[in-house]
Amino acid sequence: MTIPLVDLKAQYLSIKDEIDAAIQRVVDSTSFILGPDVRAFEEEFARFCGVQHAVGVDSGTAALHLAFLACGIGPGDEVITTPHTFIATIGMLGRVGARPVFVDIDPQTYNIDPTRIEAAITERTKAIMPVHLYGQPAEMDSILEIADRHGLKVIEDAAQAHGAEYKGRRAGSMGHVAIFSFYPGKNLGAYGDAGALVTNDGEIAEKARLLRNHGRRDKYEHLLQGFNYRIDTLQAAILRAKLAHLEEWNEARRRHAATYRELLSDLDLVLPYEPGHVRAVYHLLVVRLPERDALREHLRDRGISTGIHYPIPLHLQPAYRHLGYKEGDFPATEECARQVLSLPMYPELTPTQVEEVARAIKEFLRV
Ligand SMILES: *Cc1c(COP(=O)(O)O)cnc(C)c1O
Numbered sequence: 001m002t003i004p005l006v007d008l009k010a011q012y013l014s015i016k017d018e019i020d021a022a023i024q025r026v027v028d029s030t031s032f033i034l035g036p037d038v039r040a041f042e043e044e045f046a047r048f049c050g051v052q053h054a055v056g057v058d059s060g061t062a063a064l065h066l067a068f069l070a071c072g073i074g075p076g077d078e079v080i081t082t083p084h085t086f087i088a089t090i091g092m093l094g095r096v097g098a099r100p101v102f103v104d105i106d107p108q109t110y111n112i113d114p115t116r117i118e119a120a121i122t123e124r125t126k127a128i129m130p131v132h133l134y135g136q137p138a139e140m141d142s143i144l145e146i147a148d149r150h151g152l153k154v155i156e157d158a159a160q161a162h163g164a165e166y167k168g169r170r171a172g173s174m175g176h177v178a179i180f181s182f183y184p185g186k187n188l189g190a191y192g193d194a195g196a197l198v199t200n201d202g203e204i205a206e207k208a209r210l211l212r213n214h215g216r217r218d219k220y221e222h223l224l225q226g227f228n229y230r231i232d233t234l235q236a237a238i239l240r241a242k243l244a245h246l247e248e249w250n251e252a253r254r255r256h257a258a259t260y261r262e263l264l265s266d267l268d269l270v271l272p273y274e275p276g277h278v279r280a281v282y283h284l285l286v287v288r289l290p291e292r293d294a295l296r297e298h299l300r301d302r303g304i305s306t307g308i309h310y311p312i313p314l315h316l317q318p319a320y321r322h323l324g325y326k327e328g329d330f331p332a333t334e335e336c337a338r339q340v341l342s343l344p345m346y347p348e349l350t351p352t353q354v355e356e357v358a359r360a361i362k363e364f365l366r367v
Pocket of ligand 1: 062088157181183194
């Protein structure tokens with residue numbers, strides 16, 4: 001038996017008729033650019049997130065770029081965020097002339113440690129950007145309170161957290177603006193690249209909507225210098241078909257997480273922590289142990305795929321050497337980078353497969 005980290009084929013087969021019909025509908029209409037499925041998807045996704053507006057774009061990275069621009073973040077500005085995330089979180093910051101300022105994580109949740117944020121605020125700080133990493137919401141009450149006190153924007157990177165909840169509020173609905181990625185492997189994934197910006201702020205939504213489409217008000221009049229960041233109608237149609245299943249898929253992920261937790265409790269490895277006031281959606285199922293690399297090899301030899309999210313913290317990436325950070329600056333992040341291991345996690349995983357993974361881990365730990 002081989003167990004992949006993610007199985008996109010199993011998901012397609014489970015709703016093949018719906019996906020095929022959605023694709024055929026768009027092909028038949030030939031309305032490939034900003035067709036009716038785009039607006040319908042935006043409305044449905046906004047409702048799913050509990051926000052007023054969603055703007056579909058062609059990647060989570062594009063959504064971040066538009067979020068920074070719509071929040072007025074520009075040259076010389078600083079944005080406080082976590083070094084333990086995918087590089088796209090900060091990729092566009094440099095492109096608007098701003099600079100990421102890192103704050104170490106809480107190793108229990110893997111998210112930005114709110115108790116360390118205030119010390120990082122300067123007169124150049126414009127925003128705080130929490131990432132709901134692995135589908136686990138960041139500690140938003142503290143973050144929003146700090147932002148409020150200092151007049152800062154909050155930009156949620158919810159790329160891994162579609163449907164996650166913090167005290168009953170959905171990821172993406174708590175900050176001034178939030179971004180989602182629909183990269184194929186995400187909890188809601190397109191069949192290619194796609195993303196969205198969501199917000200309750202009508203002005204931010206309007207600006208993002210203009211910027212994603214050449215700053216265009218109508219065909220030949222351009223109010224802003226924009227981009228071509230449009231989501232494809234095909235992707236929007238596929239995402240609509242999949243959005244209808246997202247709740248049940250997130251529930252399945254939560255069931256698998258509970259099974260993993262049950263089978264792996266009381267062992268020498270750190271399990272995902274889910275405080276009572278959040279609903280995590282387990283984009284990734286991450287455990288932590290010092291012998292991470294040896295366990296990874298042991299599982300690979302038994303046909304079980306794993307991942308590492310992420311092995312090199314952002315402050316130690318060659319591309320960001322100019323920021324002047326060094327090894328030792330963020331000890332919790334650096335230890336997690338050495339110890340985290342992502343186990344197979346996707347809705348279609350079977351209980352037998354989870355048991356198989358747990359058995360192989362116990363064999364490695366000799367229990
Ligand atoms: C996937 C991801 C992104 C960016 O998404 P793309 O759609 O690949 O551009 C941003 N932030 C995080 C945390 C992600 O996981």
